[in-house]
Amino acid sequence: MTQDTQPTNLSSAEASRYSRHILLHEIGLAGQQKLKDSKVLIIGAGGLGSPAALYLAAAGIGTLGLADFDQVELHNLQRQILYGSKDIGVTKTEAAHKKLNETNPHTQVHQHVGKVTADNAISLFSDYDLMIDGTDNFPTRYLNTDAAYFTGKPIIHGSIFKFEGQVSLFDPAHQGPCYRCLFPHAPSPDSVPNCGEAGVLGALCGLIGSLQALETIKYLIGFGESLLGQVVIVDALSMQFRTIKSKKNPDCPLCGSNPTITDLNSMNDRDHCKPKSHHSSESHHYPLEIEPSEAKEMIDNDSNVLLLDVREPVELQICRIENSVHIPMGQIPHTIDQLPKEQHILTICHHGMRSMNVTRFLRAQGFSSVTNIKGGIDAWAKQIDSSLQTY
Numbered sequence: 001m002t003q004d005t006q007p008t009n010l011s012s013a014e015a016s017r018y019s020r021h022i023l024l025h026e027i028g029l030a031g032q033q034k035l036k037d038s039k040v041l042i043i044g045a046g047g048l049g050s051p052a053a054l055y056l057a058a059a060g061i062g063t064l065g066l067a068d069f070d071q072v073e074l075h076n077l078q079r080q081i082l083y084g085s086k087d088i089g090v091t092k093t094e095a096a097h098k099k100l101n102e103t104n105p106h107t108q109v110h111q112h113v114g115k116v117t118a119d120n121a122i123s124l125f126s127d128y129d130l131m132i133d134g135t136d137n138f139p140t141r142y143l144n145t146d147a148a149y150f151t152g153k154p155i156i157h158g159s160i161f162k163f164e165g166q167v168s169l170f171d172p173a174h175q176g177p178c179y180r181c182l183f184p185h186a187p188s189p190d191s192v193p194n195c196g197e198a199g200v201l202g203a204l205c206g207l208i209g210s211l212q213a214l215e216t217i218k219y220l221i222g223f224g225e226s227l228l229g230q231v232v233i234v235d236a237l238s239m240q241f242r243t244i245k246s247k248k249n250p251d252c253p254l255c256g257s258n259p260t261i262t263d264l265n266s267m268n269d270r271d272h273c274k275p276k277s278h279h280s281s282e283s284h285h286y287p288l289e290i291e292p293s294e295a296k297e298m299i300d301n302d303s304n305v306l307l308l309d310v311r312e313p314v315e316l317q318i319c320r321i322e323n324s325v326h327i328p329m330g331q332i333p334h335t336i337d338q339l340p341k342e343q344h345i346l347t348i349c350h351h352g353m354r355s356m357n358v359t360r361f362l363r364a365q366g367f368s369s370v371t372n373i374k375g376g377i378d379a380w381a382k383q384i385d386s387s388l389q390t391y
């Protein structure tokens with residue numbers, strides 16, 4: 001109990017407000033003081049940033065920065081719970097500032113209106129202890145994780161695609177991989193739609209944003225096991241949580257032994273949102289993602305194609321495509337040596353997100369001919385084979 005004997009400057013009103021935190025031995029007065037002394041920047045005050053900001057303000061983070069350039073629109077309200085109908089047309093940071101002040105007047109809110117760019121990211125991040133990435137597109141995500149790397153600051157990654165979400169911690173000061181160790185280069189803009197086009201489930205944003213807030217609190221106080229070197233993947237449809245280990249990639253273009261990205265302006269893939277020109281020409285030969293109909297044609301006409309199903313065994317019992325090879329996503333890193341580099345691997349899962357992760361992972365490991373099947377077995381059942389049971 002030594003931590004609670006350290007002096008704090010919490011007022012009696014604050015001690016009372018945070019009493020349910022303080023009662024937890026892992027937090028105590030000392031932990032609560034650490035939260036008060038912390039500065040957290042939330043990039044993107046949207047579906048993920050909303051729950052993260054509300055929980056972190058309520059938790060007593062001393063300074064919360066909010067970076068966003070948008071105004072509140074009607075279609076945001078389905079998931080962006082920082083805002084209400086009266087906020088439509090108001091700048092998000094402004095509306096959020098007001099709401100967070102109501103939630104907890106002890107938390108100082110700093111508004112950063114405008115886009116985070118290669119020119120301002122380093123100085124912005126330098127003012128904070130930790131970043132939360134709540135953005136919904138790849139160029140910004142790469143910029144944020146690159147800038148976190150160059151400033152040596154931790155960043156809590158969160159993302160959503162349809163019914164699946166991911167959370168991880170990248171912390172260059174404490175080893176572990178960076179985002180580019182997992183996904184070296186940004187995908188082409190048309191290969192992965194953002195939530196503006198793809199649809200997004202509000203409650204899933206709530207779950208992922210809350211997990212980001214929770215990781216932030218654990219990190220700042222220093223208790224529990226962090227997500228350093230681990231990615232949590234949530235499948236809302238089956239309500240399964242999986243954790244996959246992520247390793248540092250020695251050939252990583254950012255943190256590897258021979259980096260090609262040496263400052264925020266030394267790369268072009270964030271701007272153009274496509275692989276860098278030095279990427280092997282082989283990888284251009286195969287698209288990152290194809291439609292089920294194209295995949296079907298390849299499988300029927302090319303004996304060098306391997307269909308790799310990365311779903312869980314229980315899902316296979318519901319439906320599977322004939323002659324597919326089954327390795328659940330979590331097993332891929334352990335079985336990578338058994339996969340044939342000379343074959344064209346087509347990856348498939350339920351809706352296309354897990355298999356996209358596997359596609360990017362395998363490409364990062366040197367498999368250039370890997371392609372994701374868009375929409376997964378669900379789309380396959382609808383477009384190719386209606387005898388397959390959907391779920």
Ligand SMILES: [Zn+2]
Nearest residue numbers: 178181252255
């Ligand atoms: Zn890296």
